[in-house]
Structures are given as structure tokens and as C-alpha cells.
Amino acid sequence: MAVSVINKGTKPEPEPRVRTGGHFMLGDHACAEGALAAGLDFFGGYPITPSTEIAEHIAVRLPLIGGRFVQMEDELASIAAIIGASAAGARSFTATSGPGFSLMMENIGLAAMMELPVVIADVMRASPSTGLPTMVGQSDVLQARWGSHGDYGIIAYCPSSPQECFDLTIRAFNAADQYRVPVFILMDEVVGHMAERVIIPAAEDIPHTPRKGPRHKPGEEIFLSYAPDADMVPPIAHAGEGYKVHMTGLTHDERGYPALNAPTHNKLVNRLVDKIRLNAADIVMYEEIATEDADTIVISFGCTARSARHAVAEARREGLKCGFLRLITIWPFPEKRIRELIDQGNVKRFIVPEVNLGQIRREVERMxxxxxxxxxxxxxxxxxxxxxxELIRS
Amino acid sequence: MSATEQIIHPAATVHPIDNLLRADRFPHILCPGCGIGTVIHGYAHAIAASGLSEDRHVCVSGIGCSGRAAGYVNVDSYHSTHGRALPFALGIAVHKPELNVTVISGDGDLTAIGGNHLIHAARRNVNLNVICINNFNYGMTGGQVGPTTPVGAKGSTAPRGAVEQPFNLPYLAKATGAAFVARWTVLHVREFQDAVLRAMNKNGFSFIEVLAPCPTSFGRANNIGDGLHEVEIYRERCVIENGAQNLEELDIDLIDASKPITVGNFVDIDRKPFIE
Structure with a gap:
């Protein structure tokens, strides 16, 4: 559905930004509602199965509450447009799937380097290449972490239900603004196309973490777009606010000016990684069931976690000492918690079911x-x- | 007191567009004889003449020598990725329509790797001012041919001469829906500046091609000795034809001395802008 920009305020009846209440809702739509509730200003996207319902839902809703929806010419343009809108202060968002996610990779690195917050939903389908467009996959998880060239930090949430699609999308916008990073919502086709009960809270109960702005008026002193606070995150000024910022994908100094030398590069790139790595305790989320005495722990995420939860409960009924660790953030990876579980001394083995050929298993093996x-x-x-x-019983 | 101190009075060191340039970034990276500085100068003068506060102006560029323009103008400025200046700028212009957003980038950036975004931004009639600096080659990477290189002109990736038909950019911009289309050269300083000002005042997509010498990469490979030599070619062969209707016939052939180079403000129409 090609919906162009509809001007602000053309619809007379009020449209609520937050659809408070209980709904029976598609995962894709719940993600879209989460973005709207989080204060979405700008969506730039390109249709791709199985994420298209996110764009379609936002195309209907966003223009009616004062935001802008633009269907771009491709995913290269979509990601560039949402980064540009973010530079102008927008909470901006796009949704895609594997092939489109691949096309976005270069500018995901730009967002990381410019430290412009954006949120990207990747509804994973069976890959590589065009693969199985309408069928499930979970094989973009390492791409989400490492897909753009170079070292940088990102955050990725992995919802297992439509309710989490809503909740984690709000969290994604807040984390993007708090840490000035690209944040991914790594959904999968099963979760995106599943309808379940979704509870949307009152507007005043939606958490909102604003971006840190400049602490002086324009012109009083030179604003440094890349001078970090103790949390390693610099305050941000946007286009049109009078601070005359300069942002570049080149290695830059605290002013934002190109500084093409090794020490500046080393310092900058380490901070881009460390601002996520060293704040991981505040970012990482997981769900844990029956791990206290477990000798076998199943680690899973997304749609696969739904099967895993069921299997672990069944194994417990059979008297097997089995626990469950569900990854809610995939990145940063909950390394600390996994090491703690190992240090408890009961664990003899892990089981990692996933719809890929071992991407998260590799992370666990690393530990x-x-x-x-x-x-x-x-x-x-x-x-x-x-x-x-069967594997738990083995 | 030295001779220098006697001659330079402090007041005389402040140029009218000094505050529009990031003097703290000088010296710049551009080669002697390069035309990009003249383009930046024209853009800065147009900002000063626009009557809009410089806080309302934004400059976005892509990658390449021309892509460095955003780094030298003292407005909110963004040096984006190769080919993506236009969608980046669209995001700014759509979220804050009160801003006057100018994209300054090169022919390779805007019409090769970014060609798809160019035709779609023109089709949408987004309120952007595009200044496409055409120096007929990829200068920063050392003189490779691109979609604007004249047939027969040499580049490091076409050592026996370019064989592909180049783009006629004003024709392309008009055909894809641009509301304002012009072509000038860095010789036409006033006309170019005036075209940029008209673009800034236009609510819609404006496209200005500006020919600029690249003596280090293009000139050296094509017997155009220095920047002045190429500007001399402009002087000898440029024909001003404002409002020219036959854009499809106005290809540029910098190499063939018998062919005129038609410049002017070609298109200025009212089309429904992307955001009213």
C-alpha cells in the first residue's frame, strides 16, 4: 500500500497516540503500536515480507497523530532517511526483513558512528538471499551484531510474543535515545504474524527516556557533539537548534570535525563499543525459570523460546533437572549471567535450539x-x- | 612594526561570509585550481542573501571531494555516506519543514551510486536544494570515469577513453519532476549564486548542475592543464540560454571543442510540493 505523506491536522476526529486497553493483536501491529506509543515522529520504509504489516499499520496511524510516514524507494534510502530525521530530533523508525536488513548495513554503521539514535525492526525470515520470504528464520542475529564493517556497539531485543513486540519496541526507542545508538527489534516471522492478547497501558504509564540535550544556549560556547559524560554518551544537539553541529562518518574529534589519525580513531571506536559493553548491566534483559538446581539449561529466544518453555516445563514434570534461560536482549549478550550459572556448579550442559545453524550456540560455546x-x-x-x-531427555 | 602588520587592519580581515565558513577547519583539502571552493563560496553568499537565519539552513553531503563541502560551511551540516545524501536530507526536511536544506555533492555521488535517490526525490518534489558539482570524474579516488564523463575522455578506469554515453543532468532532472533546474559553471559566479538563492526560495525540488574543474584528476588525464585552462574552456564555449526548452539536446562534451556548453536557468515551474 503506497501511502504518501498526509499533512498534519487534516483529520478532524482525534486519533489517540496510545491505544490504551486490551487487544487481540498481530505481533507486527503490536510493534507498530509500540513505536507510536513511544512517540514515533518519522517512519521511512520499504515493503518487505514479513515486516510489511508494521509499515502498513504506521501508514494508517502516524499521519493522524502529527507524524510523517514516507515510503522510500529502497532500504538504502529508508535507513538514510530515518538517520536524517533523527539528526533533526525525530524519534525515527523503519521495519524490514533479511534482504532489506542487508541493504541497510552500511548506514547502520553511519548511525553508530554519528551516534544518531534510530530503531530498526528486522522481522527475520528463512535466509540467506531471498530464501523463504513468508517463512520463519532466526538467522540474522549475528548480522545484527556484526553486519556493518568495523567495530561498534548496538542493542538488540528479541520479543517472543506480540505483547513483547509492544513492550520492547518502547524500550528500544528509550535505549536508542539514552545511548545514542541504533537499536534493533529482532522479531521473527512467527512472532510477527502471530495474534495474541496485548495490553496497552495508559499513555502516562509509557516510560520515556529523553535524549540528553546541550547544557548551554547556542552561541555561548562551542557545542561538542561528541564530548561524552561519565556514562560515555555525549549530549546531542539537532539540526535547527542553533548549535551549528557537524556530523560525519569519518573519524572525528569531540567537535565532530574529521580528525584522520590513529589515536583519535582508537579512542572514538573504543568508546562506541564501551558505551554499550560497560553499560550492559543496565541494558541486558533475560527471563529465567528453574535454573537453581538445573543440570541442563535450555537457552533460547524469539519464537523458539515458546517451544523451549513448553519442553522445559514438561521435562520438570518428568523429574528432570532442567532450567530455562530466555534471552530478551540478544545484544549485548548476557555473558555475566551465563557465567554465574556455570559458576553455580550444577550445570552439566546447555541446549540451544534456534532457527539457524548455530549462531547463538557459538556465543554460548565462547563462554x-x-x-x-x-x-x-x-x-x-x-x-x-x-x-x-527429546534432547533434554538424552 | 613589520610590513604585514601595517597593511592588514583587523577590521579588514573579516570577510562578509567569514561567519558562514568553518574557518577553524582551514586549510581545506581541495587542490589548487579545484572549483569546489567557488561553489561553497556561492552557497555561503546565497545563505547570506536568503534573509533566513543561518540556524534555519542545513547542509548535507555525500562522499567525495564535493562531499566535503558540508564540512566547511558553518551551519548544521552532515557528511553522510556515499550516494545517500538525498534520503538523509529528506529525513531532515520532512521532519522539520521549516529548515532550508541544501545537498552539495558530486556527480558520481548524486548520479551514479545515488542516482535512484535523485530521481525519486525529484519525483516527490521534496523541498531540497541540490547542488551537483560536476567535474566529470571521481576526483578523490584519483580520476576514475563515471556517468558524466564525456565519451572519449580518459580516466584511470578508462585508459583508452570512456565509451559510455554520459547523463545529461538537467534533462534527467526535468524529466523526473524537478521544479527548478539550472546549469552553470564556476565561471558564472553571480548567476550560480542567484540560482542557489532561487532554489532556496522554491518550495520544491531544485537541481543545479555546476561544472567545476578538477585539474588534478580529470584535467591532467585530458590535456586540460590547470583549473584556469578549464575555466577558459567555459568562457569560450558557454552559451547562456535561460528557459531553454530543448534540454534533451544540451549534452555537454567538454572534450569536443566544436560543441557549445549551454548553461542557464532552464526550468522553474510550480508543482505540488511534497509537504505544503
Whole structure:
């Protein structure tokens, strides 16, 4: 559906930004509602299965509450446009899937380097290449972390339900603004196309973390777009606010000016990584069930976690000492918690079911010499609870 | 007291557009004889003449020598990625329509890697002022040919001469919907400045091609000795034809001395802007 920009205020009846109440809602739509509730100003996107419902829903809703929806000519343009809008102060957003996500990679690095907050939903489908456009995959998780060239930090949330699509999208906008980073919502086709009950709270109960702005008026002194506070995140000034900022993807000094030398580069890139790495304790989210005495821990995320939860509950009923760790943030990876679980001394092995050929298993293996059992599918279908249960019993 | 101190009075050191340039970034990276400085100068003068506060002006560029323009103008400025200046600028212009957003970038950036964004921004009639500095080659990377290189002109990736038909940029811009289209050269300082000012005052997509010498990369490979030599070519062969209707016939062939180079303000129409 090609919907162009509709001018502000053309619709007489009031449209609520936050649709408070209980709904039976598609995961994609819940993500869109989360973005709207979080204060979305600008959406630039390009249709791609299985994320298109996010764009369609925002195309209907956003212009009626004073925001702008633009269907761009491709994903290269979509990501560039939302970064530009962010530079002008917008809470900006796009939604895509694997092929489009690949096209966005270069400018994801630009957003990381310019430290312009953007939120990107990637509804994962079976890949590589065009793959299975309408069927599930979870194989973009390493791409989300490492896809653009160079070292930089990002945050990625991985919802397992439509309710989490709503909640984590709000969290994604807040985290993007708090840390001045690109933030991903790594959904998958199953979660995006699943309808479940979604509770949307009252508008005043939606958490909002604003960007840190300049602490002096324009012209009083030179504003430094890249002078970090103790949290390693610099305050930000936007286009049109009078601070005469300069931002570039080149290595730059605190003023934002190109500084093409090794010491500046080393300092800058380390900070881009450290501002996420060293704040991980405040960012990382996970759900844990029955890990206290567990000798087997199933680690899972997204749609696969739904099967895993079921399998772990069944295993417990059978008397097996099995626990469950569900990753809500995939990046930063909950390294600390996994090491703590290992240090408890009960754990003999991990099981990592995922709809890819072992991307998160590799992360877990990096942390332990204990066996990490795999349960992989390349995509098109997700593991059933019985598949995971069989492995727990083994 | 030295001779220098006697001659330079403090008041005389303040140029009228000093506050519009980031003098703290000088010396700049541009080569002797390069035309990009003249373009930046014209843009700065147009800002001063626009009557809008400089806080309302924004400059966005892509990658390349021309892409460095954004780094030298003292307004909110963004040096984006190769080819993506236009969608980046669209994001700014759509979120804050009160800002006057100018994209300054090169022919390779805007018409090769960024060509798709150019035709779609023109089609949408987004309120952007595009200054496309055409020096007929990729200068920063050392003189490779591109979609504006005249047939027969040499570049490091076409050592026996370019064989592809180049773009006729004003024709392309008009055909894809630009509301204001002009072509000037860095010789036409006043006319160029006036065209930029008209673009700033136009609510819609404006496209200005400005020919600029690149003596280091293009000139050296094509027997155009220095910047002055190329400007001399402009002087000898440019024909001003404002409002020219036959844009499809106005290809540029910098190499063929028998062909005129038609410049002017070609298109100025009212079309429904992207945001009213």
C-alpha cells in the first residue's frame, strides 16, 4: 500500500497516540503500536515480507497523530532517511526483513558512528538471499551484531510474543535515545504474524527516556557533539537548534570535525563499543525459570523460546533437572549471567535450539567448556517442543 | 612594526561570509585550481542573501571531494555516506519543514551510486536544494570515469577513453519532476549564486548542475592543464540560454571543442510540493 505523506491536522476526529486497553493483536501491529506509543515522529520504509504489516499499520496511524510516514524507494534510502530525521530530533523508525536488513548495513554503521539514535525492526525470515520470504528464520542475529564493517556497539531485543513486540519496541526507542545508538527489534516471522492478547497501558504509564540535550544556549560556547559524560554518551544537539553541529562518518574529534589519525580513531571506536559493553548491566534483559538446581539449561529466544518453555516445563514434570534461560536482549549478550550459572556448579550442559545453524550456540560455546547441544533448523519451520524435550531427555 | 602588520587592519580581515565558513577547519583539502571552493563560496553568499537565519539552513553531503563541502560551511551540516545524501536530507526536511536544506555533492555521488535517490526525490518534489558539482570524474579516488564523463575522455578506469554515453543532468532532472533546474559553471559566479538563492526560495525540488574543474584528476588525464585552462574552456564555449526548452539536446562534451556548453536557468515551474 503506497501511502504518501498526509499533512498534519487534516483529520478532524482525534486519533489517540496510545491505544490504551486490551487487544487481540498481530505481533507486527503490536510493534507498530509500540513505536507510536513511544512517540514515533518519522517512519521511512520499504515493503518487505514479513515486516510489511508494521509499515502498513504506521501508514494508517502516524499521519493522524502529527507524524510523517514516507515510503522510500529502497532500504538504502529508508535507513538514510530515518538517520536524517533523527539528526533533526525525530524519534525515527523503519521495519524490514533479511534482504532489506542487508541493504541497510552500511548506514547502520553511519548511525553508530554519528551516534544518531534510530530503531530498526528486522522481522527475520528463512535466509540467506531471498530464501523463504513468508517463512520463519532466526538467522540474522549475528548480522545484527556484526553486519556493518568495523567495530561498534548496538542493542538488540528479541520479543517472543506480540505483547513483547509492544513492550520492547518502547524500550528500544528509550535505549536508542539514552545511548545514542541504533537499536534493533529482532522479531521473527512467527512472532510477527502471530495474534495474541496485548495490553496497552495508559499513555502516562509509557516510560520515556529523553535524549540528553546541550547544557548551554547556542552561541555561548562551542557545542561538542561528541564530548561524552561519565556514562560515555555525549549530549546531542539537532539540526535547527542553533548549535551549528557537524556530523560525519569519518573519524572525528569531540567537535565532530574529521580528525584522520590513529589515536583519535582508537579512542572514538573504543568508546562506541564501551558505551554499550560497560553499560550492559543496565541494558541486558533475560527471563529465567528453574535454573537453581538445573543440570541442563535450555537457552533460547524469539519464537523458539515458546517451544523451549513448553519442553522445559514438561521435562520438570518428568523429574528432570532442567532450567530455562530466555534471552530478551540478544545484544549485548548476557555473558555475566551465563557465567554465574556455570559458576553455580550444577550445570552439566546447555541446549540451544534456534532457527539457524548455530549462531547463538557459538556465543554460548565462547563462554564455557561444558557441552553445548545444538538443535538447529535452517529455516521454514521452528523446533517443536517434543524435539527439544527429546534432547533434554538424552 | 613589520610590513604585514601595517597593511592588514583587523577590521579588514573579516570577510562578509567569514561567519558562514568553518574557518577553524582551514586549510581545506581541495587542490589548487579545484572549483569546489567557488561553489561553497556561492552557497555561503546565497545563505547570506536568503534573509533566513543561518540556524534555519542545513547542509548535507555525500562522499567525495564535493562531499566535503558540508564540512566547511558553518551551519548544521552532515557528511553522510556515499550516494545517500538525498534520503538523509529528506529525513531532515520532512521532519522539520521549516529548515532550508541544501545537498552539495558530486556527480558520481548524486548520479551514479545515488542516482535512484535523485530521481525519486525529484519525483516527490521534496523541498531540497541540490547542488551537483560536476567535474566529470571521481576526483578523490584519483580520476576514475563515471556517468558524466564525456565519451572519449580518459580516466584511470578508462585508459583508452570512456565509451559510455554520459547523463545529461538537467534533462534527467526535468524529466523526473524537478521544479527548478539550472546549469552553470564556476565561471558564472553571480548567476550560480542567484540560482542557489532561487532554489532556496522554491518550495520544491531544485537541481543545479555546476561544472567545476578538477585539474588534478580529470584535467591532467585530458590535456586540460590547470583549473584556469578549464575555466577558459567555459568562457569560450558557454552559451547562456535561460528557459531553454530543448534540454534533451544540451549534452555537454567538454572534450569536443566544436560543441557549445549551454548553461542557464532552464526550468522553474510550480508543482505540488511534497509537504505544503
Amino acid at each position: 564455557t567448556s561444558l557441552p553445548v547441544l545444538r538443535l538447529n533448523h535452517a529455516g521454514g519451520e521452528m523446533p517443536a517442543p517434543k524435539d527439544i524435550l
